[in-house]
Amino acid sequence: MRLMVYSHDSFGLGNIRRMLAICNHLLDAIPGLSILVVSGSPVLHSFRMPRGLDYIKLPCFGRNESGEVAAKYLNTAADETVKLRSDLIKVAAVNFKPDLLLVDKKPYGLQEELKATLDYLKLRLPETKLVLLLRDILDSPEPTIKEWQKYGYYDALQWYYDQVLVVGMPEVFDLSREYQFSPCIAQKVRFCGYIRRDYGQKPRHVLRQELQIQPDEKFVLVTPGGGGDGYDLVDTYLQGLAQLSPQHNIKSLIISGPEMPLFQRQALQEKIQPYPQVQICEFTDDIASYMDAADAVVSMGGYNTICEIISLNKRAVVVPRIKPVQEQWIRAERMAGLGLFKTIHPDLLTPAALMDAVLEQLNSRSHHFPPVSRLDLDALHQIAQDIHTLLHSPTTRLVSKKPILFPQVISTQQA
Incomplete structure (x- = not known):
């Protein structure tokens, strides 16, 4: 079985550390699994890579003096860098032919760089399962809802993704309710609990x-x-x-x-x-x-x-x-x-x-x-179970031709 992991992470360490922890557990839990990580993390090479996992390093993004997304090291324009990253991701998917694509946080990727790959998989490899991984909290509800409506993320979850795995608990933050997921999307959401961190290498x-x-x-x-x-x-x-x-x-x-x-x-x-x-x-x-x-x-x-x-x-x-x-x-x-x-x-x-x-x-x-x-700290076990089930289940993704009606943005109690 082949798993491709997309982590847009060009800022900080959080996303890539979380995804690598998940990958390590999946390799232990699912025999014969091969994982290809595609990421823009500037520190990806600093982590120990287990057998069964390899990665493709995308050109880094950063932010310029105006706070806009820009190439971090290359002297290239932002749109050129997005195109380069998008092409690399798609070529990886075309040749690796993943049985499942696990996407971190952004349904269309950073600057929508993942959309070409999603369209390719939907058309050419429809048996590939698509899973979105969300952390427990993205932001306060009102700006998140506006952002998801603006960039069509609700569309993405409905049309492309088979499942949404949330590494959190509704008792802490009910993501489906707070972000006003439609009933159709809410049915795809699985709260997995928080990720238990193992003890380190030294006592x-x-x-x-x-x-x-x-x-x-x-x-x-x-x-x-x-x-x-x-x-x-x-x-x-x-x-x-x-x-x-x-x-x-x-x-x-x-x-x-x-x-x-x-x-x-x-x-x-x-x-x-x-x-x-x-x-x-x-x-x-x-x-x-x-x-x-x-x-x-x-x-x-x-x-x-x-x-x-x-x-x-x-x-x-x-x-x-x-x-x-x-x-x-x-x-x-x-x-x-x-x-x-x-x-x-x-x-x-x-x-x-x-x-x-x-x-x-x-x-x-x-x-x-x-x-x-x-707190439930059993997220890694739950994620492994869900991905194992998806890998061994027939494709059931349906494409509806009806338009999606989004809820109105309402004032939501802030934490």
């Missing part, structure tokens, strides 16, 4: 020895994900740390992320010089080991990071981003309401507020870990 005690953490020291991991917009969080943490007396005996590791601009990483390197108890590195593909070794975590509110926090039962302070979308804030607020961690709105972030929250987590006298039992 907790080994990593703490490598970091020279003494028995009487507390270890705080600071991780702003990809790091593209993580400087303020790290800088605020360092300012808060400077206000503490040495008796708190805290050792900190900052993983800045490969997307943090070089000048910001250099600025942080200078700021930590007076603090021998603070270390900084750019990237690791084994973040779970460092998180497991930590006594507390300071992070942003990305999907993968939150799944790691709750999977490893970590006490954490989460400062989500609120731009350009509200996804992280909605997730952080609702999960903090379940008692899974502490959250601070970025508008209320100060060195004192952050350090008070960190000390609260470090000094908690409770021996009970956060109530992760409230």
